[in-house]
Amino acid sequence: MIVKAISNKGNRDITINKLYPVIIKKDNEIRIVDDFGGLSIYELQDFQIYRENMSSYSNNINSFVYKLIDYPTFLENYYNDDKKAVNNLTDSLLHIFEEDLNSEELVELITSEYYSSYEKVAFIEAIENKITDDSAKKLANHFQNKHNIEPELLLPICKLLFKYQIQEVYDLFLRYISDDTINDDSLQNIIVEYFNKYN
DSSP states (O other): OEEEEOOOTTOOSOOTTOEEEOSEEETTEEEEEOTTSOEEEEEGGGEEEEEOOOTTEEEETTEEEEGGGOSTTHHHHHHTTOHHHHHHHHHHHHHHHHHHOOHHHHHHHHTOSSSOHHHHHHHHHHHTTTOOHHHHHHHHHHHHHOSSOOHHHHHHHHHHHTTOOSHHHHHHHHHHHHOTTOOOHHHHHHHHHHHHHOO
């Protein structure tokens, strides 16, 4: 289940028009990871339901809990920074985006200014198994026209586009390999291998 913020009466850590995966829904309250990065309770009235897919949730007494975090100690463990609980939450967010959004919608999120680079890395992972030629072109053009790409996105986006031997990706990689600011060995290796394979 994904919701879209439509108001922020409480002046809390959400952004109007931004999408948030719902981790737990109970009556008129939802738990989401907000812009501050916290797993917090919000009133459903500040959101509209963007995608109501509940197939991967457990229906507990008066609440829906995403299956990966459906165990009694999850919240306590998460707030105590337990690594397994934190990873379970991260995986849950990724799976919800994978399950509920199509390739075009994920491209919109990756190219939107609403989301942090951390969130965009998750979208890039989510689109991996559903990316189309058209999506690859749009992403390559977007990053080609973007002068200041967040460093965290460089490696994930190059790994994603690596298998597409199309002009748009070729031009993007040519720009990156010519850019002296790229000093990451993994990234350079991917781009060099791309050009070696390009027909």
